[in-house]
Amino acid sequence: MIDIEQISATAHRIVVIAEFRQDDAQRLAGFAKERNEAGGGGNLLIDLTSLQGFTLSAVTVELGHIPSFLKWVYGLDRIAVVSDEEWIRTAARIESAMLPGVTYAVYDEDEADAARAWVMESAEAPHTGAFRELDLGNPAIAAFELAGRLDAPESERGIAMVEARLKEPECRSLMMVIKSWHGFEADLLFDFGLMRSKMHLINEIDRYAIVGGPDWIGGTAQLFGKLVKPEIRAFDDDEQDEAVEWLKG
Numbered sequence: 001m002i003d004i005e006q007i008s009a010t011a012h013r014i015v016v017i018a019e020f021r022q023d024d025a026q027r028l029a030g031f032a033k034e035r036n037e038a039g040g041g042g043n044l045l046i047d048l049t050s051l052q053g054f055t056l057s058a059v060t061v062e063l064g065h066i067p068s069f070l071k072w073v074y075g076l077d078r079i080a081v082v083s084d085e086e087w088i089r090t091a092a093r094i095e096s097a098m099l100p101g102v103t104y105a106v107y108d109e110d111e112a113d114a115a116r117a118w119v120m121e122s123a124e125a126p127h128t129g130a131f132r133e134l135d136l137g138n139p140a141i142a143a144f145e146l147a148g149r150l151d152a153p154e155s156e157r158g159i160a161m162v163e164a165r166l167k168e169p170e171c172r173s174l175m176m177v178i179k180s181w182h183g184f185e186a187d188l189l190f191d192f193g194l195m196r197s198k199m200h201l202i203n204e205i206d207r208y209a210i211v212g213g214p215d216w217i218g219g220t221a222q223l224f225g226k227l228v229k230p231e232i233r234a235f236d237d238d239e240q241d242e243a244v245e246w247l248k249g
Contacts, residue, residue, distance in 0.1 A: 025061035040075025131158035178213030212237030
């Protein structure tokens with residue numbers, strides 16, 4: 001079943017519930033035609049958290065309306081896709097990469113509020129808010145929490161926040177607490193400006209603690225710690241207090 005609603009003067013929300021069938025695809029095609037006839041534009045929130053599958057007949061209908069769908073999608077300003085399935089999120093990112101000029105902001109289920117905020121234009125960037133500072137009551141330790149997905153603007157904002165704290169003379173340790181992290185945009189791998197900024201920050205501290213996150217982050221951090229100046233140590237997500245004590249030296 002598909003539900004389409006207008007959620008603001010410039011935004012619509014499409015929710016797919018249970019199985020996406022032929023009549024759902026026909027309704028979606030009709031909506032795309034209406035939007036094209038109205039001049040297109042606007043923002044779109046696609047909620048697939050309740051999707052359980054789709055029928056072959058629905059796919060056939062979609063394929064038959066590809067020109068109309070592409071015209072509609074290319075006319076949109078912001079497109080957010082929310083899903084609790086990794087394969088759907090991956091497929092959305094691949095589709096976005098295959099459509100030049102079209103960018104989907106992709107979100108996990110627990111990021112639904114951020115997706116809606118971006119589509120409603122109450123947030124400037126898709127993943128604003130992934131970084132936030134933690135107050136440990138200790139000026140010698142800069143502590144931050146990372147939750148959500150990192151893109152270039154949010155990475156730059158996070159680095160600026162860390163830099164500001166490390167400019168304080170007594171601050172020589174850094175702690176990053178990773179919660180509900182959903183990875184990073186692929187283009188960050190090739191952003192050498194961000195890479196230089198990160199290396200500069202690393203050289204400014206004596207100890208760096210990483211709390212939580214996927215297992216590979218801890219292993220990579222321990223290995224990387226052998227190549228750089230500060231001591232780097234990974235802690236489990238329930239060992240934040242132990243991390244703070246270690247940073248105190």
